[in-house]
């Protein structure tokens with residue numbers, strides 16, 4: 001695990017560069033890679049840098065690590081944030097095609113809101129994400145896996161439904177802990193002093209993953225932590 005401490009603007013630039021380098025390295029041995037992304041306030045600066053990068057985007061498939069159960073045009077949609085921050089620009093420039101985008105489609109008429117379909121979609125592309133970009137919430141949650149909550153306890157290998165999220169909106173889907181653990185490389189963001197307690201729990205060896213889900217990344221082969229938090 002490698003930790004990079006810097007000012008936020010520099011971290012965003014450095015994280016984007018590291019993500020790009022790692023994707024390029026993986027593409028030397030694989031025909032395509034699955035990139036998992038989240039939403040929230042931490043990732044948008046990095047997304048902005050990604051839109052100008054020159055990798056073989058046609059070999060990158062974008063999946064959601066978690067999504068809120070809202071329509072794709074809702075301001076709460078994680079996919080909408082990614083689309084507006086970098087995916088639209090990559091598509092307009094011809095570097096990426098719509099076929100490489102795999103948003104979760106919320107279907108309120110289905111029993112599990114489209115979850116089965118999304119599991120199958122990831123299965124078509126190998127059933128796992130090679131690279132995940134994650135951020136830490138103030139309570140130590142990551143994706144939609146929350147501390148001391150059923151979501152982090154689920155022993156399932158694909159996406160799960162979270163229908164009582166402590167953070168609104170209550171209904172979400174999330175990569176399960178097992179699915180996140182299958183990733184080859186993770187990039188985790190701890191941005192802002194508001195996340196200092198979560199960061200302390202993350203560093204504390206005596207705190208379990210169930211109490212601080214973001215600790216999952218410690219069990220991924222290669223993890224990069226980017227933080228601007230200054231601990232006393």
Ligand SMILES: O=C1O[C@H](COP(=O)(O)O)[C@@H](O)[C@H](O)[C@H]1O
Nearest residue numbers: 038039040041042135136137143
């Ligand atoms: O609700 C969510 O929150 C987390 C953390 O977001 P941040 O705003 O604290 O960076 C995010 O990773 C997740 O995708 C999102 O659904």
